[in-house]
Amino acid sequence: MIFKLRNRTIDLMLLHQPMGDYINAWRGLEKLYQDGKLKAIGMANCYPHVLADLCETFEVKPMLNQVEIHPFFQQELNIETMNHYNVVPEAWAPFDEGKRDIFNNPILKKIATKYEKSTAQIILRWNIQRGVIVIPKSVHEERISQNFDIFDFVLSTEDMSEIAKLDIGKSEIVNHFDPQWIEALHKWNF
Secondary structure (H helix, E strand, O other), X not given: OOOOOOOOOEOOEEEOOOOOOHHHHHHHHHHHHHOOOEOOEEEEOOOHHHHHHHHHHOOOOOOEEEEEOEOOEOOHHHHHHHHHOOOEEEEEOOOHHHHHHHHHOHHHHHHHHHHXXXXXXXXXXXXXXXXXXXXXXXXXXXXXXXXXXXXXXXXXXXXXXXXXXXXXOOOOOOOOOOHHHHHHHHHOOO
């Protein structure tokens, strides 16, 4: 695979879902890492119990775990587990794919007004302050520029606490614990 890409190494390779024979898949990534073919390896959509098992079982621990993290699904236990094992958290869907009218949420808008920032900038800054890498999607040049303009302010403890109250404790995008979802992924030869 690496040679088909015409690269000698790949910077980061993620195992997308801990499903199927992910143990042997992780062994394969671990070997490629140890052989110097991959500079870093990680997981995506890995929940705390699976992450802890991987970290306790293998010589090479995941270096990054890309999971759904946004104000409505904050994943505190997952972030604590990642921090415990020195795994870097990365948010996919940091804007909750626009669900729950996130950009017009009254709490987020009030905080945005206080700092003279957009709601999106508040969400990104909130994640950054929690030690979470964010890679927001946008095709609009102005929004892309705004997404980078989040390092000239710090959210107060009170503002962080207000955002913490928005957590509903579950995803509304995908339910990784739904047997029908798992079955569908397997049918897609995932």
